[in-house]
Amino acid sequence: MKIAVCIKRVPDTELRFTIAPDGKALDTSGLKYEISTFDEYAVEAALRLNEAHGSGDVTVVGLGPAGMAELLRRAMSMGADRAVHLTAEEVPFDGAAVAEALAGALTEGGYDLILLGRNATDTGSGAVGPMVAHRLGLPCVTAVSKLDVADGRGTAQRVLEGAVETVTFPLPAVLTIDEGLGRPRIPSLKGIMGAKKKPLDERPAQLGPVRLAVTSLAPPPERPAGRIVGEGADAVPELVRLLRDEAKVL
Amino acid sequence: MTTLLVYAESRGGALRSVAFEAVTAARAAVDAAGGGEVHALVAGSSGIASVASDLGRHGADLVVTVEHEGLARYNPEAIAATVAARITSGGYRGAVFSASAEGRDLAPRVAAILGVPLAADVTAFTLEGDAISATHPVYTGKAIATLRLEGTPAVLSIRPGAVSAAESPREARVESAAPAVDPGASRVVVTEVDTRGGGTLDLAEAPVIVAGGRGLREAANFALVESLAEAFKGRAAVGATRAVTDDGWRDPADQIGQTGRLVSPDLYIAVGISGAIQHLAGMRTSRVIVAINRDKDAPIFKVADYGIVGDLFEVVPRLTEEIGKARGRG
Numbered sequence: 001m002k003i004a005v006c007i008k009r010v011p012d013t014e015l016r017f018t019i020a021p022d023g024k025a026l027d028t029s030g031l032k033y034e035i036s037t038f039d040e041y042a043v044e045a046a047l048r049l050n051e052a053h054g055s056g057d058v059t060v061v062g063l064g065p066a067g068m069a070e071l072l073r074r075a076m077s078m079g080a081d082r083a084v085h086l087t088a089e090e091v092p093f094d095g096a097a098v099a100e101a102l103a104g105a106l107t108e109g110g111y112d113l114i115l116l117g118r119n120a121t122d123t124g125s126g127a128v129g130p131m132v133a134h135r136l137g138l139p140c141v142t143a144v145s146k147l148d149v150a151d152g153r154g155t156a157q158r159v160l161e162g163a164v165e166t167v168t169f170p171l172p173a174v175l176t177i178d179e180g181l182g183r184p185r186i187p188s189l190k191g192i193m194g195a196k197k198k199p200l201d202e203r204p205a206q207l208g209p210v211r212l213a214v215t216s217l218a219p220p221p222e223r224p225a226g227r228i229v230g231e232g233a234d235a236v237p238e239l240v241r242l243l244r245d246e247a248k249v250l
Numbered sequence: 251m252t253t254l255l256v257y258a259e260s261r262g263g264a265l266r267s268v269a270f271e272a273v274t275a276a277r278a279a280v281d282a283a284g285g286g287e288v289h290a291l292v293a294g295s296s297g298i299a300s301v302a303s304d305l306g307r308h309g310a311d312l313v314v315t316v317e318h319e320g321l322a323r324y325n326p327e328a329i330a331a332t333v334a335a336r337i338t339s340g341g342y343r344g345a346v347f348s349a350s351a352e353g354r355d356l357a358p359r360v361a362a363i364l365g366v367p368l369a370a371d372v373t374a375f376t377l378e379g380d381a382i383s384a385t386h387p388v389y390t391g392k393a394i395a396t397l398r399l400e401g402t403p404a405v406l407s408i409r410p411g412a413v414s415a416a417e418s419p420r421e422a423r424v425e426s427a428a429p430a431v432d433p434g435a436s437r438v439v440v441t442e443v444d445t446r447g448g449g450t451l452d453l454a455e456a457p458v459i460v461a462g463g464r465g466l467r468e469a470a471n472f473a474l475v476e477s478l479a480e481a482f483k484g485r486a487a488v489g490a491t492r493a494v495t496d497d498g499w500r501d502p503a504d505q506i507g508q509t510g511r512l513v514s515p516d517l518y519i520a521v522g523i524s525g526a527i528q529h530l531a532g533m534r535t536s537r538v539i540v541a542i543n544r545d546k547d548a549p550i551f552k553v554a555d556y557g558i559v560g561d562l563f564e565v566v567p568r569l570t571e572e573i574g575k576a577r578g579r580g
Contacts, residue, residue: 011389013389013390013392013508013527013528013531014527014528017389017392019393026389026393037508037509038509093395093397094367095358095367095368095370096361096362096365096366096367096368097367099362119354119370121389121390121508122388122389123388124370124371124386124387124388124390125358125368125369125370125371125386126354126358126370126371127357127358127361127367127368127370128358129358130355130358130359130362131358131361131362131368133362134359134362134363135362139327139437139438140326140359140438141438142354142355142358143351143354143355145502155441158351158355159351159502159503160350160351160352160443160503161350161351161410161452161453161454161455161503161511162445162451162452162453162454162455162503163261163443163444163445163452164443164444164503165324165440165442165443165444166440166441166442166443166444167438167439167440167441168438168439168441169437169438169439170437179502179505179509179510180502211366211367211399211400211401212367212368212369212397212398212399212400213397213398214395214396214397214398215383215396215397215398216395216396217388217393217394217395217396218393218394218396219392219393219394220387220391220392220393220394220534220535221394223534223539223553223555224555226539226551226552226553226554226555226556226557227555227556227557228546228551228557228558228559229556229557229558230558230559231558231559231560232558232559232560232561232564232565233560233564233565233567233568235558235560235565236558236565236568236569236572237572239540239556239558239569239572240569240572240573240576242556243517243538243540243556244576247517247538247555247556249458249516249517249537249538250573250576250577
């Protein structure tokens with residue numbers, strides 16, 4: 001199958017970071033970037049689908065500044081065949097603006113599947129996938145944690161609160177990928193060497209209008225300092241008293 | 251006059267608690283903006299209209315009921331088209347969804363049809379003239395962004411648990427509407443909904459969550475966590491860390507954290523959980539956090555309101571007993 005995977009460049013979520021003096025963004029000095037967690041799962045899902053079907057072609061598409069190229073190479077070192085870098089100085093917070101650019105770049109591709117992560121680890125909105133699908137007129141299934149594709153149709157599972165939903169859909173389609181389809185592989189040395197020779201096209205992103213923006217960014221409210229009620233089972237009655245009389249949650 | 255449309259989520263013919271949270275949030279936003287109306291749209295098979303009075307009790311002035319056999323299960327394309335059509339026809343200031351699994355799927359579809367942005371998974375919002383201001387946790391909860399959303403109509407989804415459902419009783423008018431498109435023509439079809447847990451409370455809706463981690467040592471010891479949850483007599487659900495779901499001790503659906511569910515219960519009890527950043531991202535907005543861990547330096551104690559340092563195999567059974575007694579009195 002011909003599959004496109006859209007990946008986002010995000011700050012490494014395991015690192016500590018500080019907020020820039022303007023109070024609207026992160027202080028980017030010293031930040032490390034990675035492929036957003038679920039987008040990397042989407043790359044893995046695409047590779048596995050084509051491995052299972054015996055053949056195929058995977059294009060990774062990334063929108064962002066120069067540093068995006070390195071992450072597109074990483075996806076190619078995992079096994080993607082080619083990459084498209086939609087260059088933009090900044091990635092707007094507004095998913096609708098991003099979706100317009102991605103859809104524009106995907107429209108002529110003739111893809112059987114277009115995959116994205118279920119949401120980005122930085123903005124955490126999950127808006128782009130369904131918006132790309134709408135622009136392309138394709139069916140969309142979000143947060144897919146299990147997937148079978150055969151004879152031009154797909155069957156997916158979605159994990160809901162307290163339930164699992166089974167969904168069927170025709171190809172071509174846009175899917176957003178949750179955990180469950182397999183952990184992303186670590187690129188092999190051979191993969192890394194091979195990725196250097198794979199094609200990486202670069203063109204300016206045609207972003208849509210931005211109507212949603214961050215006006216301020218702040219650390220989460222500090223939780224008031226907690227306390228150790230005591231040690232061992234003997235502390236339990238005091239804990240229960242506090243939960244009942246002080247926290248009032250019992 | 252400001253009017254907001256709330257999508258009232260239901261499953262199997264009953265409203266979900268997140269529907270009341272969304273109505274409460276919309277009511278508060280409209281009242282704070284000088285008054286106006288809250289309309290709620292509920293979709294399902296015939297009979298779903300019976301939930302109208304419950305929506306009125308939480309502050310809906312008008313309930314739009316869309317009854318169709320093709321909507322018995324979640325039908326994303328037909329429901330998105332129907333909600334979008336209602337918004338377009340009704341002069342709404344915006345649409346409010348819950349950022350539940352269903353709302354996270356539906357809200358961006360509606361925003362896409364309307365050609366407007368989506369402020370997703372917000373924890374609060376206010377209407378400010380032509381703009382909407384909303385707060386939204388970003389970078390997996392390590393920062394809070396204040397967003398400005400321009401234009402009308404606006405589409406928002408509210409994080410489950412961020413707003414507590416409250417009553418604002420009124421006699422809701424009821425209006426029935428037809429689906430905007432043929433539900434039978436949807437390309438994306440939900441063929442099965444497996445509610446494995448039967449009647450158990452799910453994580454998004456439980457006021458209390460008892461979660462277990464590696465400190466439990468093996469899958470069978472989750473029985474301790476389940477017993478503690480049962481002591482809350484139907485108010486508690488069981489969660490788990492990623493380490494535990496990866497090892498197959500619990501179902502992946504129980505995972506709380508960056509790659510799992512984001513929860514905000516009134517009470518979160520962390521049992522044998524060290525508090526890795528990826529887990530904290532999913533539960534740090536809980537109202538009250540209790541941690542039980544052997545290691546007094548475990549990061550979980552930094553976010554816990556109350557901690558007990560000790561052997562969970564001794565502490566948890568005692569806690570189960572004491573909670574049972576306390577609940578028995580109540």
